[in-house]
Amino acid sequence: SRAIKTNQDLLPETPWIHIFYNDFWGTLLTHSGSHKSYRPLCTLSFRFNHAVGGMDPWGYHLVNVLLHAAVTGLFTTFSRILFGDGYWTLIAGLLFASHPIHTEAVAGIVGRADIGACLFFLLSLMCYVKHCSTRGSSPSTWGWILGAGLCAGCSMLWKEQGVTVLAISAVYDIFVFHRLKMHQIISALYKRQNLTLFFSIGLLTSWGTALLGVRLYWMGNKPPSFSNSDNPAADSDSFLTRTLTFFYLPTKNLWLLLCPDTLSFDWSMDAVPLLKAVSDWRNLHTVAFYAGLLLLAYFSLKGSSNERECNGKTVMNGKQNANGHSCHPEMEYKTLEVKSSFASKEENGLKKHEIQKLQLPSTENIVILSLSLLIVPFVPATNLFFYVGFVIAERVLYVPSMGFCLLVTVGVRALYVKAQKRFLKNLVFCSTAALIVLYGLKTVVRNGDWQNEEMLYRSGIKVNPAKAWGNLGNVLKSQSKISEAESAYRNALYYRSNMADMLYNLGLLLQENSRFSEALHYYKLAIGSRPTLASAYLNTGIILMNQGKTEEARRTFVKCSEIPDENLKDPHAHKSSVTSCLYNLGKLFHEQGHYEEALTVYKEAIQKMPRQFAPQSLYNMMGK
Numbered sequence: 001s002r003a004i005k006t007n008q009d010l011l012p013e014t015p016w017i018h019i020f021y022n023d024f025w026g027t028l029l030t031h032s033g034s035h036k037s038y039r040p041l042c043t044l045s046f047r048f049n050h051a052v053g054g055m056d057p058w059g060y061h062l063v064n065v066l067l068h069a070a071v072t073g074l075f076t077t078f079s080r081i082l083f084g085d086g087y088w089t090l091i092a093g094l095l096f097a098s099h100p101i102h103t104e105a106v107a108g109i110v111g112r113a114d115i116g117a118c119l120f121f122l123l124s125l126m127c128y129v130k131h132c133s134t135r136g137s138s139p140s141t142w143g144w145i146l147g148a149g150l151c152a153g154c155s156m157l158w159k160e161q162g163v164t165v166l167a168i169s170a171v172y173d174i175f176v177f178h179r180l181k182m183h184q185i186i187s188a189l190y191k192r193q194n195l196t197l198f199f200s201i202g203l204l205t206s207w208g209t210a211l212l213g214v215r216l217y218w219m220g221n222k223p224p225s226f227s228n229s230d231n232p233a234a235d236s237d238s239f240l241t242r243t244l245t246f247f248y249l250p251t252k253n254l255w256l257l258l259c260p261d262t263l264s265f266d267w268s269m270d271a272v273p274l275l276k277a278v279s280d281w282r283n284l285h286t287v288a289f290y291a292g293l294l295l296l297a298y299f300s301l302k303g304s305s306n307e308r309e310c311n312g313k314t315v316m317n318g319k320q321n322a323n324g325h326s327c328h329p330e331m332e333y334k335t336l337e338v339k340s341s342f343a344s345k346e347e348n349g350l351k352k353h354e355i356q357k358l359q360l361p362s363t364e365n366i367v368i369l370s371l372s373l374l375i376v377p378f379v380p381a382t383n384l385f386f387y388v389g390f391v392i393a394e395r396v397l398y399v400p401s402m403g404f405c406l407l408v409t410v411g412v413r414a415l416y417v418k419a420q421k422r423f424l425k426n427l428v429f430c431s432t433a434a435l436i437v438l439y440g441l442k443t444v445v446r447n448g449d450w451q452n453e454e455m456l457y458r459s460g461i462k463v464n465p466a467k468a469w470g471n472l473g474n475v476l477k478s479q480s481k482i483s484e485a486e487s488a489y490r491n492a493l494y495y496r497s498n499m500a501d502m503l504y505n506l507g508l509l510l511q512e513n514s515r516f517s518e519a520l521h522y523y524k525l526a527i528g529s530r531p532t533l534a535s536a537y538l539n540t541g542i543i544l545m546n547q548g549k550t551e552e553a554r555r556t557f558v559k560c561s562e563i564p565d566e567n568l569k570d571p572h573a574h575k576s577s578v579t580s581c582l583y584n585l586g587k588l589f590h591e592q593g594h595y596e597e598a599l600t601v602y603k604e605a606i607q608k609m610p611r612q613f614a615p616q617s618l619y620n621m622m623g624k
Helices: 016-020 040-053 057-083 087-098 100-107 109-134 141-158 160-177 182-191 195-218 239-258 282-302 330-342 352-358 363-381 400-418 422-449 453-459 465-478 482-495 500-512 516-529 534-546 550-561 571-591 595-608 616-623
Strands: 308-310 313-315
Touching: 016 040, 040 057, 040 109, 040 141, 057 087, 057 100, 057 109, 057 363, 057 400, 087 400, 087 422, 100 109, 100 422, 109 141, 109 160, 109 195, 141 160, 141 195, 160 195, 160 363, 182 195, 239 282, 239 400, 282 363, 363 400, 400 422, 422 453, 453 465, 465 482, 465 500, 482 500, 500 516, 500 534, 516 534, 534 550, 534 571, 550 571, 571 595, 571 616, 595 616
Parallel strands: none
Antiparallel strands: 308 313
């Protein structure tokens, strides 16, 4: 609702330049209550949709699906660089296309930020791959690295994690294109070898630092603030609880990629219970996850034997693979590199960069790149550098899932190569095909949950009952199912009794059904839970005014009008409620014959009202 339905930046009368000063929800980026999510290119795409089709959701969904198709095509093209022509590239592409974790990003309109960021992420990476293959042989190489930098900037303007593509590009250059090991990097730096490589890495580092610096400056050099329900671990006073929970959350995210059986539109509040003690059995998952990750990274960085896999074929001593690419073991590759640096440019009919281009990366190289793609884009969501406004968000896994798909593909290929019997090879291949089919079926089922709000919220009751029941209550109320809506609100409060929004919504439902004393009770509870909830003050004052308790109503309206909008998540809605409070206060003064006070209050309301507030009623009362 806030990103599209009530976002003033989508309206044609709003100057488009405002998009570059506001956050994703139309709040000024430097405002204390801003989410600091700066995604102007995504907002521009929403504005384009709004200009073409208004609020018809069909066009918005079409753009999301087309973007996902484009990302899938680009990812498959990138996989071809790693696996060559053949079914391994196809498997990687199908895994990405069918993965259920993408449902939220594609079926949920606001997930477009992740898809758009991923599109330019891949474009940047492909440009850098082109730069690597033409470096030292063509002047166009600097055009490619410029394109990589610009696409990285665009990716960041779709969503913040897009800037991590620069780190992935560096990993590709070092470990895939140059096939260096950790000890070789230090040696090359010491001996001043591969200077063009380190010059390119320096450019990536400088550009990344510049982008991050400008981004931090543009948002006012302040991190965002979130409510404790958005990220309960961040609000915990216990250092042990925060540490154990934050270390566990990446494990849970990996499990969602591996086995996306239970998915939810919202993982905030108590969807993932905090880990408060070392004895919590979930810590075993954390230990297993990080141990496996470190072992995988260690053996990949350490090196390999002379035997290598090349696109599904076991290759020894540089025999040719099924695709016609020449594959060499690591020692032989180094010999080739030394020879080509002293030999003539046309030795064996190939230049050095062409030999590198034709040679497919080893399993170890692909594993390093896959792990980087899985981990690095996810780092901004780990609470490592700053707290984020969610516990788990499935849409955030859209970019990291590329690394997961590559990791699964290279693992399956390694098993296929190691299998000696045809039966075992067929078993590996059929199991992979079954996995893709199961992922596809789960995606179809999950899309059914996203057909409408009611189905979506009902599907989330198992994971986050408080949030799901509360949102379901809003849907049922809009369908005029009053008793069911009341029951849903009470269920939400059963699981989390201090939710101010839910207390307010229940009070509003009761007020609309003339149950005023009950409504007042829930409004007071909502104010007690969140003293800055202006809409609760507004409705409390209206009920008190209708009950003839004018002095109590006046105090309520005055108190509401004095609430500042600092650190509020939705300052526009707050200002609208404050303006309505002033309107009702002026109306109260008018009915009491205090006309000067009424005029003063109406003038204050006109000064405070937000852009979207319709001022006719204010001017009408002033005229009276």
